[in-house]
Amino acid sequence: MEVYIMQIAPSILSADFGNLAEAVRVVDHAGASRIHIDVMDGLFVPNLSFGPQIVEVLRKVTDMPLEVHLMVQNPENWVEPFAEAGADVIMVHVESTPHIHRALTLINQSSAKSGVVINPGTPVSAIDMVLPIVQQVLVMTVDPGFSGQHFIPENLAKIDELVTIRDRNANLNFDIEVDGGVNAERIEAVARYGADIAVAGSAVYDGGDAAANLKHLKELIR
Numbered sequence: 001m002e003v004y005i006m007q008i009a010p011s012i013l014s015a016d017f018g019n020l021a022e023a024v025r026v027v028d029h030a031g032a033s034r035i036h037i038d039v040m041d042g043l044f045v046p047n048l049s050f051g052p053q054i055v056e057v058l059r060k061v062t063d064m065p066l067e068v069h070l071m072v073q074n075p076e077n078w079v080e081p082f083a084e085a086g087a088d089v090i091m092v093h094v095e096s097t098p099h100i101h102r103a104l105t106l107i108n109q110s111s112a113k114s115g116v117v118i119n120p121g122t123p124v125s126a127i128d129m130v131l132p133i134v135q136q137v138l139v140m141t142v143d144p145g146f147s148g149q150h151f152i153p154e155n156l157a158k159i160d161e162l163v164t165i166r167d168r169n170a171n172l173n174f175d176i177e178v179d180g181g182v183n184a185e186r187i188e189a190v191a192r193y194g195a196d197i198a199v200a201g202s203a204v205y206d207g208g209d210a211a212a213n214l215k216h217l218k219e220l221i222r
């Protein structure tokens with residue numbers, strides 16, 4: 001079996017909203033590397049989820065990095081509230097603003113690291129210009145809005161493309177993350193293509209035993 005160095009970021013969108021603190025503690029003890037927090041405004045995506053208060057609460061529960069995946073219109077308005085709440089990484093969709101450079105610059109001026117996100121229908125070329133100013137690139141492998149959707153395999157090629165671009169440019173220094181439908185069936189391919197981080201929501205939290213689910217996913221990429 002190949003050995004991969006890929007982190008797993010459980011997404012709390014699939015966790016029990018009645019007990020988010022415990023959901024984070026469980027995966028912390030089971031070897032998660034970071035926590036993925038999906039923020040939805042009901043406009044950019046057809047769902048509503050968390051605000052900065054959730055980040056503030058979870059900041060007290062774990063020392064793991066908290067990464068915020070903003071799926072909102074006017075993401076610029078939310079940089080400061082989430083950075084002040086304790087987010088370590090704030091990620092913005094290129095499709096969500098005509099001012100992606102401004103949004104990422106705002107994040108870089110805050111205490112958080114910045115990430116840019118592309119939907120399944122968006123090519124890597126759409127983010128060429130901002131790659132030098134981000135620390136993370138998030139490749140969506142589902143259309144954003146919900147957990148538990150099917151992985152869109154055509155997007156794996158984007159990981160390869162990003163690895164190649166990064167290898168050829170000494171000034172680029174971003175981690176590649178994959179989000180959506182990553183489960184026991186898909187995780188090895190995501191690691192093999194060269195992703196640095198994989199988000200896993202339902203594959204971790206569905207079925208009750210999040211610690212066992214996470215350990216199983218980690219085993220598959222060891």
Ligand SMILES: O=C(CO)[C@@H](O)[C@H](O)COP(=O)(O)O
Binds near residue numbers: 038069146149199
């Ligand atoms: O951003 C999103 C969905 O919009 C994701 O982070 C999902 O929450 C991941 O859940 P699974 O697809 O792994 O169940």
Ligand SMILES: [Fe+2]
Binds near residue numbers: 036038069179
């Ligand atoms: Fe996400």
